[in-house]
Amino acid sequence: MPITQAEASRLARRTGMKQDDFAVVNDGVLTLLNNAQTRACVFLLTDSSDLYAEGMCSVYEIRPKGCQTYPYVLDQDDRAVLDEGCPHRSQFPPPPEGTDMVLLNLEERIVREGSAD
Numbered sequence: 516m517p518i519t520q521a522e523a524s525r526l527a528r529r530t531g532m533k534q535d536d537f538a539v540v541n542d543g544v545l546t547l548l549n550n551a552q553t554r555a556c557v558f559l560l561t562d563s564s565d566l567y568a569e570g571m572c573s574v575y576e577i578r579p580k581g582c583q584t585y586p587y588v589l590d591q592d593d594r595a596v597l598d599e600g601c602p603h604r605s606q607f608p609p610p611p612e613g614t615d616m617v618l619l620n621l622e623e624r625i626v627r628e629g630s631a632d
């Protein structure tokens with residue numbers, strides 16, 4: 516999950532973790548790390564590596580914007596769609612009006628931060 520530097524700073528401050536322990540820069544984009552054993556986000560409380568395993572976000576109240584808007588993502592034409600890779604996508608309605616602008620603004624912020632490094 517791509518995150519902004521402000522979100523990383525907030526996660527570090529609130530969890531007491533070092534940023535390097537939960538995020539890495541991938542192709543210039545700051546991204547949440549996955550746990551090596553569960554293959555899920557390091558903040559997901561789960562013991563299973565099963566894609567459909569139950570789990571709880573340990574930072575739910577301060578989760579990044581991309582987590583709040585998931586499973587809505589942008590397609591190649593910058594339209595908000597349900598992520599094909601989400602196993603629970605059938606439980607969600609089509610993207611609410613304005614979701615594409617929210618995602619575009621978030622993407623723009625993340626890319627701008629990446630190119631500033």
Ligand code: SF4
Pocket residue numbers: 516547556557558559560571572573574575578579582
């Ligand atoms: S919602 Fe929580 S567990 Fe899921 S990707 Fe975001 S931070 Fe990680």
